[in-house]
Amino acid sequence: MEYTFNRSPFTGKEAKHLANVMKSGKICGDGLYTKRCNQWIEEKTGAAGAYLTTSCTQALEMSALLTEIRPGDEVILPSYTFVSTANAFALRGAQLVFVDIRPDTNNIDETLIEGAITDKTKAIVPVHYAGVGCEMDTICAIAAEHGLTVIEDAAQGVMAFYKGRALGSIGDYGCFSFHETKNYSMGEGGAILIKDPQKTDMAEIVREKGTDRSRFLRGQVDKYSWVSIGSSYLPSELNAAYLWPQLEMAEEINQARLVCWNRYFEDLRDLQEAGRIRLPVIPAECEHNAHMFYLKTADLEERTRLIAWLKEQGVQAVFHYVPLHSARAGKLYGRFHGEDRYTTKESERLVRLPMYYGLTPEDVGSIAERIHAFFAQK
Numbered sequence: 001m002e003y004t005f006n007r008s009p010f011t012g013k014e015a016k017h018l019a020n021v022m023k024s025g026k027i028c029g030d031g032l033y034t035k036r037c038n039q040w041i042e043e044k045t046g047a048a049g050a051y052l053t054t055s056c057t058q059a060l061e062m063s064a065l066l067t068e069i070r071p072g073d074e075v076i077l078p079s080y081t082f083v084s085t086a087n088a089f090a091l092r093g094a095q096l097v098f099v100d101i102r103p104d105t106n107n108i109d110e111t112l113i114e115g116a117i118t119d120k121t122k123a124i125v126p127v128h129y130a131g132v133g134c135e136m137d138t139i140c141a142i143a144a145e146h147g148l149t150v151i152e153d154a155a156q157g158v159m160a161f162y163k164g165r166a167l168g169s170i171g172d173y174g175c176f177s178f179h180e181t182k183n184y185s186m187g188e189g190g191a192i193l194i195k196d197p198q199k200t201d202m203a204e205i206v207r208e209k210g211t212d213r214s215r216f217l218r219g220q221v222d223k224y225s226w227v228s229i230g231s232s233y234l235p236s237e238l239n240a241a242y243l244w245p246q247l248e249m250a251e252e253i254n255q256a257r258l259v260c261w262n263r264y265f266e267d268l269r270d271l272q273e274a275g276r277i278r279l280p281v282i283p284a285e286c287e288h289n290a291h292m293f294y295l296k297t298a299d300l301e302e303r304t305r306l307i308a309w310l311k312e313q314g315v316q317a318v319f320h321y322v323p324l325h326s327a328r329a330g331k332l333y334g335r336f337h338g339e340d341r342y343t344t345k346e347s348e349r350l351v352r353l354p355m356y357y358g359l360t361p362e363d364v365g366s367i368a369e370r371i372h373a374f375f376a377q378k
């Protein structure tokens with residue numbers, strides 16, 4: 001048996017919904033399916049407004065525009081994240097200030113944020129790694145005290161919660177991903193979530209090329225015009241129609257993923273107890289969504305051997321992120337605040353195991369056996 005690392009979520013109902021859009025003859029954005037998806041997100045998360053975008057990358061770029069980030073402003077984020085978290089703000093001329101992560105969750109260490117704030121700081125961008133919430137109460141309190149905007153990179157956090165609140169709905173803006181590697185997919189896609197009802201109009205304007213076309217379509221203004229800078233962030237109805245049946249089945253997909261995640265955890269627990277590996281930590285405040293299952297080896301050398309061993313055994317396991325502050329662009333556009341105690345070290349130990357909708361607990365059992373065999377070798 002071969003185990004691929006990821007499969008795009010699929011319900012079997014996508015074709016029917018795609019055909020509906022094609023029959024309607026209207027495949028541009030903001031039709032019936034986009035509205036359904038937006039409404040679903042608003043209901044699930046409690047956001048005042050939610051809008052599908054063409055990617056999470058674009059949702060992050062929108063949030064940078066909405067925050068009015070200007071050249072010379074500083075933005076605080078972890079270095080252990082995907083490039084889009086950083087690009088969105090560097091594109092607006094911001095200086096990136098990378099803060100170390102916590103070794104338990106790989107999330108930004110909230111206790112180090114305050115020390116990284118200067119009079120140029122405009123925003124804090126927590127990334128909910130693996131769908132496990134950052135310490136949002138602390139982060140939002142720091143932001144409120146210093147007048148900063150909080151933008152959640154919740155690309156991995158759809159259907160995950162912190163103290164009962166949906167990830168993406170806690171800060172001023174939240175960004176979801178519906179890329180094919182995420183829990184729910186429209187191929188390429190995402191969404192922006194807006195907390196403050198006063199800010200949804202501006203979000204609609206920025207998303208519609210800086211025009212008030214949305215208000216015009218609702219009959220609130222009698223002609224539409226250029227109001228602000230913006231871009232085209234809305235996806236085609238075809239993409240929204242592909243996503244919709246997955247959102248309808250979100251509880252079921254989420255449960256199936258959690259069953260596999262829990263099976264990994266149970267099957268590998270003895271290796272953690274023997275001190276051979278580290279398993280993910282889920283803080284008591286967090287309800288995660290099994291976006292990812294990872295383990296941590298002793299070091300980089302052991303990780304390289306484990307990945308090669310699993311490959312020989314037909315299991316595709318991968319690692320990610322090379323810390324952004326060590327990359328060429330990271331050095332050009334940012335700086336690391338304080339000491340890199342965990343970012344590099346933890347990133348070098350982490351291995352991601354196969355996890356997707358359609359993986360079975362039995363599959364997980366056999367993958368775990370192969371991991372046991374690796375550690376039994378020596």
Ligand SMILES: *Cc1c(COP(=O)(O)O)cnc(C)c1O
Pocket residue numbers: 054055056057058081082084085127153155156176177178179188189190
């Ligand atoms: C996937 C991901 C993104 C980018 O999502 P896209 O929809 O592909 O643009 C951004 N941030 C994080 C943390 C991600 O995991």
